[in-house]
Amino acid sequence: MARDAKFTLRHDLMRGFAGALVKSDLQAQRFASVGVGNITVTGELRFDQPIPPALVAAAQSLRPHLAGERPVITFASAVEGEDELYLDGIAQALRHPARPFIVYVPRKPERFDEVASMLSSRGFRFLRRSQSLGAALTAESLPSPLWGGDGGGGPGQDILLGDSLGEMYFYIALADRVVTGGGFTPHGAHNIIEPLALQRPVIVGPEIHTIEYPAVEAIAAGVCLRVPTAEALAAALTDWPGPGPDTIRAFFAAHSGATARTLAALPTQKFSSEIFGPTSR
Structure with a gap:
């Protein structure tokens, strides 16, 4: 994604995201390099898929x-x-x-x-x-x-x-x-x-x-x-x-556990309320 830095519109678009849940540290670095903040590494959900x-x-x-x-x-x-x-x-x-x-x-x-x-x-x-x-x-x-x-x-x-x-x-x-x-x-x-x-x-x-x-x-x-x-x-x-x-x-x-990490990250991410609306208690 760093190769896209010269495309300022795309760069501005990426900065408009409230956050990102990504698979790996390398992906986190790439999102950060184009201005995305509030990044959480959750892993790959397919590591949690059931085996028949x-x-x-x-x-x-x-x-x-x-x-x-x-x-x-x-x-x-x-x-x-x-x-x-x-x-x-x-x-x-x-x-x-x-x-x-x-x-x-x-x-x-x-x-x-x-x-x-x-x-x-x-x-x-x-x-x-x-x-x-x-x-x-x-x-x-x-x-x-x-x-x-x-x-x-x-x-x-x-x-x-x-x-x-x-x-x-x-x-x-x-x-x-x-x-x-x-x-x-x-x-x-x-x-x-x-x-x-x-x-x-x-x-x-x-x-x-x-x-x-x-x-x-x-x-x-x-x-x-x-x-x-x-x-x-x-x-x-x-x-x-x-x-x-x-x-x-x-x-x-x-590398397992992405499902739990994703579910745990959603309520704590600051973009949660922006996506899902305020949470009633």
């Missing part, structure tokens, strides 16, 4: 049927323009001795069939969530076991295409680590809070302006890895050691 226990339980139940003993990597919210890059990385990862099982979740439902065609054209062995798992997320319709009975190198499927809505926590809970999509496009990376909520380390591409908070803090804490290139991503899929769950849990706890 049924989706997590379904993942715990289904993972042995899907992956055996293979590690699992989830690509969450993959966006148009990234697929070829990601699929190259997946192909390399599948040549690794660990041969991870991949969960691939496109960002938009209108891309489900398109991505399925991409996977098929490149010769990946995959199944679609919509065709292979029932509405209750059970293993009843799965060939059992998918991984060929040896926990790793036998014949079977390598990718689950997450072609459903409202089940992101299921896909994330299946994983040992998560790649959050968007970071290899100018539009920027998507939410990393959901993986961190389940103590999953996160990998993102270079474009993180959309999630500056908490990405900057997560990268500094070692719970998120920012990779600059496709080559670095491919290596990180199997070679990044990642943090332990206790480290992620501590980071998440340190």
Whole structure:
């Protein structure tokens, strides 16, 4: 916002705000630099969002049927323009001795069939969530076991295409680590809070302006890895050691509580009466 200081009308407009509730210290500095006063850092409300226990339980139940003993990597919210890059990385990862099982979740439902065609054209062995798992997320319709009975190198499927809505926590809970999509496009990376909520380390591409908070803090804490290139991503899929769950849990706890801080700030902020009117007692 400091770059806008030369725009005096905008500067005057910002000074007209009675105050601001912001996510981070960095954002507070930016608002202050253009004349906003009465700033309170409350954090990110999404750190307080509830986790659907049924989706997590379904993942715990289904993972042995899907992956055996293979590690699992989830690509969450993959966006148009990234697929070829990601699929190259997946192909390399599948040549690794660990041969991870991949969960691939496109960002938009209108891309489900398109991505399925991409996977098929490149010769990946995959199944679609919509065709292979029932509405209750059970293993009843799965060939059992998918991984060929040896926990790793036998014949079977390598990718689950997450072609459903409202089940992101299921896909994330299946994983040992998560790649959050968007970071290899100018539009920027998507939410990393959901993986961190389940103590999953996160990998993102270079474009993180959309999630500056908490990405900057997560990268500094070692719970998120920012990779600059496709080559670095491919290596990180199997070679990044990642943090332990206790480290992620501590980071998440340190950044939770935004809801309570926001509610606490509203009555005490001097702009409260300007927005909501006088409070009767």
